[in-house]
Amino acid sequence: MQDSLKSSSYQQLEQKSKYTNMFLRWFLYFILIVFASYFIFPLYVMVVTSLKTMEEIRQGTLLSWPSGLNLESWAVAWGGRGYGAGDTFLKPYFWNSIKMVVPAVFFSTFIGAMTGYVLTKWRFKGDQWVFLFLLFGCFIPFQAILLPMARTLGVLGISNSVVGLVLVHTVYGIPFTTLFFRNYYVSVPTELVKAARIDGAGFFKIFFKILLPISAPIIVVTVIWQFTQIWNDFLFGSTFSFGEAAPIQVALNNMVLSSTSVKEYNVDMASAIIAGIPTLIVYVLAGKYFIRGLTSGAVKG
């Protein structure tokens, strides 16, 4: 008798905790989904707005579904309306950004790989101080170098040009790329390098034959990081270029701010998506590497 009582109250208790647990699970999912909607909301609004006509935008709400697949504002955002002055559209600036990103990512990654290699495998006296010296470059607020940089680019005759922006992004990318490669090569056993040196392999041979073949993951992380940073940069782009040499973020901002005609929010949203799509694609395809770069080099704003 007593036994059965005990077991039934135990069952009750278990039943109860099962219900609390289920309630907690539901609560958990509820909160997670609420936040997911907060994060997805602007992207959803951007996409549907870009597909509406201005008439639909005025009549409907932010959330309302577009009446059809109206791609006109995308065409206007990318290629303009075809009349001369005052017609700004993104196509030429998109190519400016490509022309800026590709060499800047290549040079900064290459230099970073080399310095990371020397700092870990060809150590010399005071190399830690050299690393610290380079690392500090990750943290400076760029406002402290804008004025002299503007003058330097002027003196070199490359202000307001893609070449100038390549130089700027290469230089200020070096601290990050060095950090990435140095932290990666630190974990590669030095014995490998020592053995190769005894066998008579030189500086470059060791790099290309031993380190480079195992560097794929860190190269991916670095390239993604640099690509995202440079593509998304606005401060350097807006300070050191204007007019035809501007990269895409600057052009997007100019387009949105231009107050020449009636505000066309659908074109604005299509433009914003065009400017964001390359980095979004990279993020979706290589999210793992993107996050690794973020968590190890995310000192930059």
Place this chain on the structure above:
Amino acid sequence: MFKWLEKNLPKIVMAPAVGLIGWFVYGFVLWTLYISFTNSKILPKYELWGFGQYEKLWASRKWLIAVDNLLIFTALFLIFCVVIGIILAIFLDQKIRAEGLLRTIYLYPMALSFIVTGTAWKWILNPTLGIQKMFRDWGFENFTFDWLVDREMAIYTIVIAGVWQSAGFVMALFLAGLRSVEDEIIKAAKIDGASLFTVYWKILLPMMRPVFFTSFVILVHISIKSYDLIVALTQGGPGISTTMPALYMTQTAFHKSQVGLSAASAMMMFMAVAAVIIPYLYSELRRENAR
């Protein structure tokens, strides 16, 4: 000669990086520092003028507004990003279905530029066609949400967009931190009868101290440098109500041609960042050396 070259090859390979950073980072900061002590207007002048620019800076109403805004923004940005980031990380850590998808959604704003983010939020927050209209069309006719054009409230729209962009990142940092804790610790605590809440509150969160520290440093750093988001969302307006130091610096330098004054404001920003970063670097290096 060849021998010498071979022996010093590593240092020669290092030289471009060290030279470039030496010139473009250290040299340039020193130049800005020097100019901040001169009376430079459109063109730099090189005779020293003392602390005049700094006095002018701290007497300027616009700069004081900028500093005020920075403090408000930093405080709210930090609190919201860290609280949301921790909640999401802990909840995601409960063996959730579709965790990968949710994580992707929380973090994708980090892949976008602040200009894209600002453009999107500007459209959502604009009173005539955005959220305000949406609620009014739904029948809440007195619903008002016009912070974007309200001098007092505009700074909070920047907080909303900034948190949206960066909270997922704090989530990623904390999730990585929580996942690195060994399962044994949690199991042992549970066997001792600790509830899940106690496990997190008393054991796991205190273990996350380095993650708190890192998030703090990164978020403060982002907020001191915030520039793009303000340009895209408010251009410092209405009036000058959402000016921040970074915006003040570029406007003073390139629109008002007050080079000396803007150099002084840049140096103030530099010092603010240094005050946060130097202790951080110091502790990181100590940790690395201890290993």
